[in-house]
Amino acid sequence: MKPFVLITGASSGIGLDSARLLIEQGYRVIGTVRREEDGERARAILGAAFLPLRLDVSDSAGLPQAVRQVEQWVGTEGLAALVNNAGIASPSGPLLLQPLEEIRGMFEVNLFGLLAVTQAFLPLLGARHGSARPGRVINIGSVSGRVATPLTGCYAATKHALEAVSDALRVELGIYGIAVVIIEPGPIRTPIWSKAQPDTRYLDSDYAGAMQALFGLLAHNGAKGAPVATVSRVVLKAIEAPRPKPRYPLNPMWxxxxxxxxxxxxxxxxxxMALPRRPAR
Incomplete structure (x- = not known):
């Protein structure tokens, strides 16, 4: 058996498919799920090499228990990789009108939760003196970390911030030999699009036409996005490459x-996005 890999958000989409591919290659995968039934369903699909871990990445209070559980599973072997996949893409809306508590909520999951999980599990990846086999941190970013699409500015801001965090960690963790990689896909056919419907409260604002355009774009992404295996294959490459690239852009828009x-x-x-342009003075 190959080493252990921890994947956050493993109940569906990129996380579930990455777990499938890694298990096929002989890895043992620990996958975070928010509900017990999600873990049972994933284990039924993936088999005994999948170990579900109940954890909401934005719940810092639950992290110490999650770390203790993973330590029991992996023992002195540690983790070969941490794949930070968990994230949300909703709600959307114009930054002029979007409530700040919603924006903070998205940062709690997509950035602060990711960073908290990374800090908590870095010792198991070799971030300590005397560690013989350093692991890798693989962050699932987005083309939105390079291009901020109107009306999804909040989501793009979290992914732009993830780019900065990944760049800083890559240098900082070099003292332990831990590689940090960010993967930047475009639209992927996953359940995230069905969860990312724009808020209809903006349909009576000056952004009504643009919100309708966003509805259409989300529907298109859900139906015509790239296969989820596009990302899973790169996750495997980032884990196994002798010298992985710092970033893997997967969309021409990048x-x-x-x-x-x-x-x-x-x-x-x-x-x-059907946004009229008034000349600036």
Missing amino acids: YLAALLPTRLLDRLLAKR
């Missing part, structure tokens, strides 16, 4: 945004 002038990109995004 490269396009790096090349286009900012104002041209702004105009293209505004047109895509």
